[in-house]
Amino acid sequence: MSATLAPTPKHSPVPVSEAPDSPAPSGLEIIAPVRDETSAPGWFLARSEAAWNEFQKLPTPSVKDESWRYSNAKNIELAAHTPAAAATEEQTQKALAASEGLKERTARFVFVNDVLVESQTDALPEGVICVNFAEALKSQGDVLKEHFMKREMTLGSAKFAALHLAHVKAGIVILVPKNVEIEKPIEVFHWVVGDHAAIFPHTLIVSGDNATVSVVDHYRSLDGEGGLSIAIADLVGGTGSRITYAACQELADDAQALHLSSIVARRDANVKSFQVQLGAEFSRSETVSDLVGQGARSDMLSVSMPIGDQVVDQRTLQNHMAPHATSDLLYKNALYGKSRSIFSGLITVDESAHYTDAYQTCRNLLNSDEAEATSLPGLEINADQVKCSHGATSGPISDEELFYLKARGISDIDSRKLIVEGFLADVLKRFGNSEVLDTLVARIDEKLERAV
Amino acid sequence: MSLEIKALHAQIPGREILKGLNLTINPGEVHAIMGPNGSGKSTLSKVLCGHEDYEVTSGEVLLDGENILDMAVDARSRAGLFLAFQYPHEIPGVSNANFLRAALKARLPKGEDIDAIKFYKQLYTRMDQLEMDRSFTSRSVNEGFSGGEKKRNEILQLMMLEPKYAILDETDSGLDIDALKVVSRGVNAMRSEDRGFLVITHYQRLLNYIQPDIVHVMIDGQIVHTGGKELALKLEEKGYDWVKEELLAAA
Numbered sequence: 001m002s003a004t005l006a007p008t009p010k011h012s013p014v015p016v017s018e019a020p021d022s023p024a025p026s027g028l029e030i031i032a033p034v035r036d037e038t039s040a041p042g043w044f045l046a047r048s049e050a051a052w053n054e055f056q057k058l059p060t061p062s063v064k065d066e067s068w069r070y071s072n073a074k075n076i077e078l079a080a081h082t083p084a085a086a087a088t089e090e091q092t093q094k095a096l097a098a099s100e101g102l103k104e105r106t107a108r109f110v111f112v113n114d115v116l117v118e119s120q121t122d123a124l125p126e127g128v129i130c131v132n133f134a135e136a137l138k139s140q141g142d143v144l145k146e147h148f149m150k151r152e153m154t155l156g157s158a159k160f161a162a163l164h165l166a167h168v169k170a171g172i173v174i175l176v177p178k179n180v181e182i183e184k185p186i187e188v189f190h191w192v193v194g195d196h197a198a199i200f201p202h203t204l205i206v207s208g209d210n211a212t213v214s215v216v217d218h219y220r221s222l223d224g225e226g227g228l229s230i231a232i233a234d235l236v237g238g239t240g241s242r243i244t245y246a247a248c249q250e251l252a253d254d255a256q257a258l259h260l261s262s263i264v265a266r267r268d269a270n271v272k273s274f275q276v277q278l279g280a281e282f283s284r285s286e287t288v289s290d291l292v293g294q295g296a297r298s299d300m301l302s303v304s305m306p307i308g309d310q311v312v313d314q315r316t317l318q319n320h321m322a323p324h325a326t327s328d329l330l331y332k333n334a335l336y337g338k339s340r341s342i343f344s345g346l347i348t349v350d351e352s353a354h355y356t357d358a359y360q361t362c363r364n365l366l367n368s369d370e371a372e373a374t375s376l377p378g379l380e381i382n383a384d385q386v387k388c389s390h391g392a393t394s395g396p397i398s399d400e401e402l403f404y405l406k407a408r409g410i411s412d413i414d415s416r417k418l419i420v421e422g423f424l425a426d427v428l429k430r431f432g433n434s435e436v437l438d439t440l441v442a443r444i445d446e447k448l449e450r451a452v
Numbered sequence: 453m454s455l456e457i458k459a460l461h462a463q464i465p466g467r468e469i470l471k472g473l474n475l476t477i478n479p480g481e482v483h484a485i486m487g488p489n490g491s492g493k494s495t496l497s498k499v500l501c502g503h504e505d506y507e508v509t510s511g512e513v514l515l516d517g518e519n520i521l522d523m524a525v526d527a528r529s530r531a532g533l534f535l536a537f538q539y540p541h542e543i544p545g546v547s548n549a550n551f552l553r554a555a556l557k558a559r560l561p562k563g564e565d566i567d568a569i570k571f572y573k574q575l576y577t578r579m580d581q582l583e584m585d586r587s588f589t590s591r592s593v594n595e596g597f598s599g600g601e602k603k604r605n606e607i608l609q610l611m612m613l614e615p616k617y618a619i620l621d622e623t624d625s626g627l628d629i630d631a632l633k634v635v636s637r638g639v640n641a642m643r644s645e646d647r648g649f650l651v652i653t654h655y656q657r658l659l660n661y662i663q664p665d666i667v668h669v670m671i672d673g674q675i676v677h678t679g680g681k682e683l684a685l686k687l688e689e690k691g692y693d694w695v696k697e698e699l700l701a702a703a
Binding site for chain 2: 398399400401403404405406407408409410411412414415418419421422423424425426
């Protein structure tokens with residue numbers, strides 16, 4: 001109660017108000033999505049409409065919700081953000097100039113505030129479809145209908161996924177025909193510009209039988225306060241095909257990021273997905289691998305390096321539905337300052353998935369006494385002849401390692417940097433694509449310079 | 453010019469280990485320290501490098517006249533002191549080549565980098581001398597190395613960093629005779645008029661291959677006896693009891 005100078009009666013007849021009700025809904029909570037009714041197919045408009053209703057109906061997950069344990073869905077501040085408005089010409093030019101990326105690539109797309117501003121597709125092999133989402137709605141309706149957001153979101157972000165579906169209009173759709181191999185990556189930049197702007201980028205990759213494709217999504221902020229990216233990637237690996245996918249999130253320090261991946265690996269498919277979380281005050285990734293075909297393999301990799309008050313929230317599911325499949329997850333977080341990481345991973349092996357190999361490892365390197373890492377690994381095995389392991393570790397840099405490097409004349413700061421680089425190295429090595437890696441390592445080193 | 457250790461006292465909480473140790477190593481000299489287990493030999497090497505587990509309570513260590521006890525671990529190394537570790541640590545994910553480059557770069561003025569071509573030429577020459585496979589450059593520092601490989605790697609670092617004073621802490625432990633010969637050859641190649649060595653060992657065997665100029669006996673945190681290389685043979689043959697008896701008689 002605040003003190004007041006005016007005389008007040010001893011027993012006030014005015015009822016003392018309870019804690020204020022939650023504020024009136026605003027921002028993304030109420031701003032209805034704008035749909036392109038003229039060119040999008042009817043089924044899509046219907047799903048979009050239904051998703052908007054579902055979004056409004058679904059409650060914001062509570063902190064008591066198991067899938068949000070140690071985290072908080074309110075870190076995604078829907079009320080504070082609005083759908084990104086079209087960028088100015090100047091902003092667009094600035095974003096294009098800043099979209100420096102791979103030297104060698106098969107195609108490049110740049111989106112600013114969910115609007116495609118550049119595409120280079122000359123080097124794409126014949127028969128490959130690689131188009132803007134809006135274009136795909138017109139020309140690839142059947143494929144979208146078959147693969148776009150088909151999986152139920154079970155790791156906690158169903159409400160945010162519904163919002164994504166209601167708003168999505170940007171991102172790329174890639175269909176690689178049978179036996180076509182695209183060796184060099186397709187690179188996509190998603191820029192968010194302006195105060196409290198929200199983007200909803202989508203990535204859909206469908207690889208035909210024995211096809212090969214590699215895609216890198218970058219999520220970045222240009223200027224402006226806040227910023228929110230609610231991104232979804234659907235990766236469908238056809239029989240014997242290979243997909244390599246990296247999501248590199250480098251949004252501004254006051255931005256918020258959500259990235260939801262659904263991976264389907266069919267017979268002998270090999271899907272490698274990589275989450276690189278470097279930016280945003282709060283970032284959450286949810287990655288589901290459905291190993292639906294015999295002999296399928298999914299490598300799930302992640303590195304993050306939270307500093308200051310950054311929070312990195314990671315949820316994963318390795319879902320084995322067929323025999324002789326392999327999933328191998330390796331997540332590494334190097335934490336600084338008062339940052340936090342939460343990893344929650346589950347391996348499920350259903351009755352038919354005999355001879356499963358499933359591995360899950362999360363390692364956290366604490367570079368500060370105030371940083372905090374939480375790991376929640378889980379297993380549910382219902383088949384025989386299964387090899388499963390999960391492990392999580394957290395700890396500071398070993399004093400003896402540090403002493404050894406310093407005893408060779410390397411300064412404390414440089415020794416710590418070397419150790420952190422070494423800590424993250426095996427994840428990077430497993431990702432393998434050296435072109436992409438060189439760029440990533442440079443970005444990680446930049447962040448490391450800020451961290452120490 | 454010398455590495456001068458003067459009346460050095462050092463302890464871990466509650467226990468003094470070095471109890472007034474005196475030793476002077478001139479450039480060009482190879483000193484050996486022998487002594488029974490627990491006499492403080494390895495502690496001496498760690499104290500000289502600045503390991504934080506040990507507290508120096510009094511005394512001085514002068515490296516060419518400069519007191520290094522106030523210097524940080526890395527600064528002592530850059531000043532010219534090198535320790536070949538008894539148990540070299542593993543650094544996962546950091547390749548040997550990157551590690552050595554970082555160590556050499558730390559010796560350059562800020563902003564300068566080493567010449568990569570010269571670096572690799574030098575590195576390969578040294579590795580050949582130590583009969584190390586080229587794959588060592590890309591392997592993580594000491595990770596999965598055998599005992600012998602680790603010790604070779606220590607000598608490789610010695611060869612690349614070219615310190616003024618090198619301490620070898622039980623470099624012979626865990627080595628078979630062939631590895632011992634290779635490692636010793638590497639050390640001998642580094643002997644020169646402007647470099648001093650302190651070889652800490654438990655066994656006289658090493659001193660057949662790295663011949664010392666001066667041999668010291670360390671007991672209970674002090675150098676209690678000093679002689680020529682023949683002293684090592686006497687210790688091997690008779691053990692340390694006679695030294696202790698002499699000490700008692702003198703007391």
